[in-house]
Structures are given as structure tokens and as C-alpha cells.
Amino acid sequence: MVNKMNILNVSEGNTASVDLTEPKIKAKKVNVYYGDNHALKDIDLNINPNEVTALIGPSGCGKSTFLRCLNRMNDTIDTCRVEGNIFLDNQNINDKKIDVVQLRARIGMVFQKPNPFPKSIYDNIAYGPRIHGIANNKSELDDIVHSSLKKAGLWNEVHDRLDASGTSLSGGQQQRLCIARTIAIEPEVILMDEPCSALDPIATAIIEELIEDLKNRYAIVIVTHSMQQAARISQKTAFFHLGKLMEVGDTATIFTNPTHEKTKDYITGRYG
Amino acid sequence: MTDTSQNNQTVSRVDWNSEKQVARLKKRYIKEKIFKSIAILSLGTALAALLVVLISIFSTGISGFTETRIMMDIRIDENIVGDVDNLTQEELETHIASININRMLVSSLQEKFPDVTRRADVFSLLRLFSVGAQSDIREAILDDITIIGNTVPISLKAGSDVDMLIKGNISRDVVESDRKISDQQIIWVDQFISEGRVTQNFNWGFFTSGDSREPELAGIWSATVGSFLTLLVTFMISFPIGVGSAIYLEEFAPKNRLTDIIEININNLAAVPSIIFGLLGLAIFINFMNLPRSAPLVGGLTLALMTLPTIIITARAAIKAVPPSIKEAAIGLGASHMQTVFHHVLPLSMPGILTGSIIGMAQALGETAPLLMIGMVAFIVDTPTGITEAATALPVQVYLWADSPERGFLEKTSAAIMILLAFLIIMNGLAIWLRQKFEKKW
Numbered sequence: 001m002v003n004k005m006n007i008l009n010v011s012e013g014n015t016a017s018v019d020l021t022e023p024k025i026k027a028k029k030v031n032v033y034y035g036d037n038h039a040l041k042d043i044d045l046n047i048n049p050n051e052v053t054a055l056i057g058p059s060g061c062g063k064s065t066f067l068r069c070l071n072r073m074n075d076t077i078d079t080c081r082v083e084g085n086i087f088l089d090n091q092n093i094n095d096k097k098i099d100v101v102q103l104r105a106r107i108g109m110v111f112q113k114p115n116p117f118p119k120s121i122y123d124n125i126a127y128g129p130r131i132h133g134i135a136n137n138k139s140e141l142d143d144i145v146h147s148s149l150k151k152a153g154l155w156n157e158v159h160d161r162l163d164a165s166g167t168s169l170s171g172g173q174q175q176r177l178c179i180a181r182t183i184a185i186e187p188e189v190i191l192m193d194e195p196c197s198a199l200d201p202i203a204t205a206i207i208e209e210l211i212e213d214l215k216n217r218y219a220i221v222i223v224t225h226s227m228q229q230a231a232r233i234s235q236k237t238a239f240f241h242l243g244k245l246m247e248v249g250d251t252a253t254i255f256t257n258p259t260h261e262k263t264k265d266y267i268t269g270r271y272g
Numbered sequence: 273m274t275d276t277s278q279n280n281q282t283v284s285r286v287d288w289n290s291e292k293q294v295a296r297l298k299k300r301y302i303k304e305k306i307f308k309s310i311a312i313l314s315l316g317t318a319l320a321a322l323l324v325v326l327i328s329i330f331s332t333g334i335s336g337f338t339e340t341r342i343m344m345d346i347r348i349d350e351n352i353v354g355d356v357d358n359l360t361q362e363e364l365e366t367h368i369a370s371i372n373i374n375r376m377l378v379s380s381l382q383e384k385f386p387d388v389t390r391r392a393d394v395f396s397l398l399r400l401f402s403v404g405a406q407s408d409i410r411e412a413i414l415d416d417i418t419i420i421g422n423t424v425p426i427s428l429k430a431g432s433d434v435d436m437l438i439k440g441n442i443s444r445d446v447v448e449s450d451r452k453i454s455d456q457q458i459i460w461v462d463q464f465i466s467e468g469r470v471t472q473n474f475n476w477g478f479f480t481s482g483d484s485r486e487p488e489l490a491g492i493w494s495a496t497v498g499s500f501l502t503l504l505v506t507f508m509i510s511f512p513i514g515v516g517s518a519i520y521l522e523e524f525a526p527k528n529r530l531t532d533i534i535e536i537n538i539n540n541l542a543a544v545p546s547i548i549f550g551l552l553g554l555a556i557f558i559n560f561m562n563l564p565r566s567a568p569l570v571g572g573l574t575l576a577l578m579t580l581p582t583i584i585i586t587a588r589a590a591i592k593a594v595p596p597s598i599k600e601a602a603i604g605l606g607a608s609h610m611q612t613v614f615h616h617v618l619p620l621s622m623p624g625i626l627t628g629s630i631i632g633m634a635q636a637l638g639e640t641a642p643l644l645m646i647g648m649v650a651f652i653v654d655t656p657t658g659i660t661e662a663a664t665a666l667p668v669q670v671y672l673w674a675d676s677p678e679r680g681f682l683e684k685t686s687a688a689i690m691i692l693l694a695f696l697i698i699m700n701g702l703a704i705w706l707r708q709k710f711e712k713k714w
Contacts, residue, residue, distance in 0.1 A: 073603065076599075078527060104605065108604065111601065111604070115597035128605040131605070131607050132606060181605065185605065185606065
């Protein structure tokens with residue numbers, strides 16, 4: 001219990017010391033190429049702490065590609081080449097010296113399709129802390145599993161069957177398990193790639209509530225195809241079109257008074 | 273809007289009841305029926321062929337599991353046995369092994385057939401029994417030494433020709449000169465039969481003894497042990513190397529021209545005739561590395577070369593089948609590439625890898641040609657106790673027996689094939705079981 005408090009204190013301390021006016025992530029002139037295909041063109045975007053940033057735009061506009069730049073997930077694609085600088089707390093993550101494993105522990109990711117490991121619920125959560133050596137003993141690990149499931153709003157549903165397979169849960173529960181798995185290693189930023197697209201409206205509502213809650217502790221970047229979702233949960237919205245960042249601003253402004261014609265067309269559903 | 277579209281539909285709609293459409297439909301059904309019946313026919317042909325093979329093997333081989341024994345009253349002559357009172361068990365065994373059992377058998381036979389006096393006749397009378405009959409008598413004495421000096425009935429192993437006659441594999445209708453058993457011998461056998469002395473027993477010796485020149489004494493044990501030792505070497509070499517190569521090629525190797533060439537070559541290697549691997553094994557392991565000839569070590573190494581492509585190809589397929597979402601999940605949590613592979617990809621692909629490996633092993637178990645090249649085709653009576661001793665393997669044993677002229681080896685060949693098939697079925701069953709047991713759902 002003492003240890004758990006320690007972990008919480010540390011992270012709370014971090015949150016408190018963060019300068020809320022300073023962006024958590026600053027992307028400067030990011031260009032991405034898939035082979036000869038220029039997928040992202042000169043993206044400049046800041047991600048603020050304790051805020052939900054929504055990335056919207058038609059399919060193939062590069063919003064997922066941009067999201068995957070933020071934790072260097074694109075490294076796993078052979079043909080992909082990323083240029084430009086992305087700063088996480090003034091540290092360039094595209095720097096060769098950056099340890100990508102550590103980076104991905106600091107910037108967690110939730111995927112479009114719920115992808116729990118075919119292991120027990122407990123092991124799903126415990127995997128991250130185990131490989132990063134976050135817990136020193138079994139009871140600390142138990143505490144991390146407990147608090148992560150609680151924060152993801154899943155504890156009450158699964159506390160009596162932590163040994164059950166993660167894949168035995170429903171789709172919405174699986175996605176919350178994936179979120180719990182991500183926050184178990186206490187990241188600073190959470191990236192979400194259309195986390196609700198495979199879920200029904202009720203499960204979606206639960207996840208949205210969860211995101212609302214999580215933004216008090218983390219910077220969240222979410223890719224979504226649902227205008228309503230972006231409007232409901234985000235504070236800042238960025239509209240991508242054909243690999244370009246067309247417009248970015250407060251969600252309220254973007255949805256009520258977009259400056260760009262394309263943004264207006266997309267938001268009102270004229271295309272996309 | 274709605275009305276117009278409905279009207280449009282009505283206009284463009286096909287008249288499904290028109291003669292043309294009905295005919296079209298009929299034609300389609302006929303085509304389906306023809307295809308189905310051709311498929312069923314080909315499946316039926318394949319099944320029938322399999323059935324013919326199995327039935328012919330079973331009908332010939334099933335009698336290989338039984339042996340013929342003749343109950344004889346044997347006088348355990350104390351003069352031949354000598355004084356055994358003060359011997360330890362070990363000394364007794366050595367002593368009994370050295371005494372002239374043959375004389376005991378001959379005198380007992382002469383007692384039973386007093387009118388047989390000619391040397392040649394006595395010899396042909398003796399030929400009714402297997403050489404193994406002597407060990408039957410020895411075992412009887414060792415079991416109970418109180419029978420020394422008495423006349424006791426002992427069940428003796430019959431010779432192969434008698435065995436064949438009883439099993440109906442040698443016909444009595446053939447002229448005497450064309451069969452291996454003489455008319456006189458048949459008369460003696462019939463006398464034994466009428467006295468109720470001839471029995472058919474389960475042939476345990478077939479499973480516990482090694483090869484022999486005498487069909488009735490030949491067994492598959494040494495070949496089975498040889499096969500096991502060979503497969504052990506094959507597995508120890510090909511599994512780690514095969515799975516390691518598969519992991520490297522699938523997960524870590526850069527995708528370039530070189531890896532493409534390697535991949536094509538591995539696929540081609542899987543189709544190389546196995547005898548070529550035998551030549552390779554002969555050249556490298558025996559002629560160059562001077563490893564012992566005829567040994568399971570060399571056989572296993574050669575078969576490992578042959579099995580490697582199979583294991584690499586199936587392991588790569590199994591690794592490829594792991595959903596990328598699982599890998600992304602692990603990488604997204606900050607697992608390194610190596611951790612992702614060993615914590616998630618490998619455990620998830622293990623059932624597939626094992627299935628492939630077992631099928632590769634089954635293939636190696638049935639392989640004969642490469643073993644012929646490296647000298648595992650020798651006549652091996654003793655059971656090998658290590659991988660460097662001379663040994664033979666089950667399929668080679670089948671090959672050797674099939675090549676033997678004695679009538680008795682025919683049923684032995686089929687019986688050995690049945691054992692080999694049983695091993696193959698067990699291994700394939702194991703592969704299926706593993707796949708179903710560890711199959712994970714994503």
C-alpha cells in the first residue's frame with residue numbers, strides 16, 4: 001500500500017509540476033514518406049498536457065500516421081521514413097540517441113481494434129510493469145493491477161476473475177483492459193487510434209467518460225472518425241486533409257466557426 | 273424520388289419465370305451436380321486405394337504377430353547339464369548357456385520317434401524346430417532347476433517352415449520339390465497337431481528382439497531403438513536451428529535480395545530428393561568428418577538436413593500467422609523487439625511450430641534412402657545403446673526384410689510396416705492434438 005502511494009505521489013507530483021502553458025509535445029515540420037508516397041507534409045502541431053486533442057479528417061489523410069509518429073511506432077514499418085522534429089518536454093524523440101523502448105513507455109498507445117494479449121486479465125496489466133521493472137514485488141504488482149483496472153473503470157466487472165483470459169471479455173471491456181494496460185506503466189501521454197470504432201454506442205459512451213476522466217492526469221491524443229465524439233470529448237481539434245494539417249484550434253471554435261472551407265465541408269458532412 | 277426508383281427497378285427487372293431463366297437455372301444446377309459427383313468420385317478412388325493398401329498390409333502382416341509353438345517332452349539329462357548344486361545364479365546362467373542343449377533335444381525327439389534313425393531324417397526332424405527352441409529349453413531350466421533329471425513338457429518355438437505351413441502360407445498341394453517342407457516333415461507336424469501339441473501364441477519376441485537370419489526369431493526392437501536414437505539426433509539438431517532461422521528470417525532479417533534468395537533456396541531444398549541428402553551426409557559426415565558409419569548420429573544429422581527446410585517453412589508460416597495487433601500491443605507498451613518476439617510471438621506460434629516439427633519428424637521417421645547411403649542398412653542384431661553404435665532404422669528394416677528370400681519374412685515385412693504406420697499415426701495424432709490444445713483465439 002505504501003509503495004502504491006509512492007507511485008501515485010510521484011505521478012501526481014509530476015502532473016503538478018508541469019507547466020500547463022507549455023505544450024507537452026511539439027511537432028515541427030514533420031514529413032512522412034511511405035516509399036515514394038509523401039504521406040504527411042510539414043505538420044506543426046502542439047499537444048497540451050491535461051487536454052484531449054482530437055485528430056479528424058477523411059480516411060487516408062494521415063492522422064493515424066501522425067499519431068504513430070509520436071511514439072515512433074512507424075519505425076516498425078520498413079518503407080516508412082520520418083523527417084522533422086518532435087519534442088517531448090523539449091527532447092527530440094526523433095533523435096537517434098533516444099531509446100525508443102523508454103519513449104513508448106512514456107507515450108502509451110491504445111489501438112483501433114481491442115488487442116488484449118491472449119493471457120489472463122492480470123497478466124495483461126502486469127506485462128508492462130514487469131518488463132519495465134516498475135514493481136519490486138508481487139504485492140506492488142497486485143496494487144498496480146488493482147489501481148489500473150480501477151482507473152479504467154473495469155475493476156468492478158472483473159475483480160473476481162482476474163485469471164480469466166483477456167480475450168474472453170466483451171469488446172468494450174477489452175478496450176478498457178487495453179487502456180488499463182497502458183496506464184499501468186504510468187505514461188505521460190496516451191495516444192488513441194480510433195479507440196471506439198469497433199464498439200457499440202454504450203461501450204463507446206463508457207470509454208468516452210473514461211477519457212474525460214483520464215485527461216486530468218495525462219495528455220491525450222485521439223484519432224476519431226466521429227465528429228460528435230471529437231466535439232464531445234476534446235478541447236483541441238486538428239483537421240487533416242491529404243497529408244496536410246488544414247486547421248487546428250479550440251474544439252468549440254473549429255466546430256462552430258471553422259476558418260477553412262474544407263474544414264467546414266468536412267464537419268458539416270458534405271464529404272469525407 | 274422513391275416512386276421513380278421503384279419504377280426503374282420494375283422496368284429493368286429480369287423475368288425470373290421466363291423459359292430462358294429456368295433453363296439457365298437448370299444448367300447451373302446440373303453443373304454443380306457434375307462437379308460434386310466428380311469430387312466425390314475422386315475422393316472415393318483415393319479412399320479405395322488407401323483401403324486396398326491397408327487391407328493387403330493387414331491381411332499379410334497380422335499373422336506376423338503370432339508364432340507357432342510345439343509342446344515337446346524334453347528329458348533334461350543330468351549328465352548333459354552336469355553338477356549345478358553349488359553355483360550362484362550368475363554362474364548357473366553362464367553354465368547353462370554353455371551346455372549342449374541340442375543333444376538333449378535330439379535324444380528327446382528320438383525317444384518320441386524311435387523309428388527315425390537315419391542321420392538325415394533326424395536332422396530334418398530337428399529342422400521342425402527353430403534355433404530359438406534351444407533358448408526355450410535353457411529358460412525352462414533356469415526358471416526351475418528342479419526339472420533337471422526329469423522329463424518335462426516344454427513349449428518350443430517351431431521353425432519358420434512349420435510356422436508357414438500352420439498359417440497356410442505354404443500349401444500342402446504343391447509338389448514336394450517345390451516347397452521347403454518335405455512330405456515326411458508334414459507327416460510329423462500332423463502327428464504333433466493330432467496330439468494337440470501345436471499352439472499359436474502372440475509373438476512377444478517380435479517386439480523384444482533384434483533382427484535375425486531366421487524369420488521366426490526376427491524382431492523390430494533394435495530397429496525401433498535405432499529409429500528413436502536417429503530421430504532424437506534429428507530433433508535436437510533441426511528444431512533449434514530451424515526455429516531460430518525461422519524467427520530470424522521472419523522477424524529480424526532485413527528484406528532484401530539476399531534474404532529473398534535464401535528464402536527461395538529453402539523452399540527449393542524442401543523439394544530435393546532425399547537420396548541427395550544421403551550423398552551429402554556420406555560426403556560430409558562420414559568421409560570428411562570421419563564420424564562412425566551406420567550410426568544414428570550420422571543418420572540423425574543427415575535427416576536433420578532433410579527436415580530443416582520443412583521446419584523452417586512451417587515455423588515461418590506459424591510466426592507470420594500471429595496477428596500484428598498483438599505485436600503492436602507489445603511494442604506500444606515499450607517492449608523491445610526481442611521481448612515482443614519471445615514473450616508473445618513465439619508462445620503464440622508454438623503450436624504451429626510444433627505441428628510442423630512433428631510432421632517433419634514423421635517424414636524423417638519414414639525416410640529410407642538417405643540412411644542407405646550412410647550405411648544404416650547393415651544387418652544389426654544387437655540393440656544400439658548409444659548414438660555412435662551401429663544401428664538400423666524401422667523403414668530400413670522393412671526394406672531389408674522385403675529383400676529377404678525366406679517366406680517367413682513376408683509377414684514380418686508387413687507387420688513391421690504396420691508398426692511404422694502406427695508410429696506415424698501416433699505422431700500425426702500428437703500434432704493434431706497439440707494444435708487443438710494450444711490454439712489461442714484472438
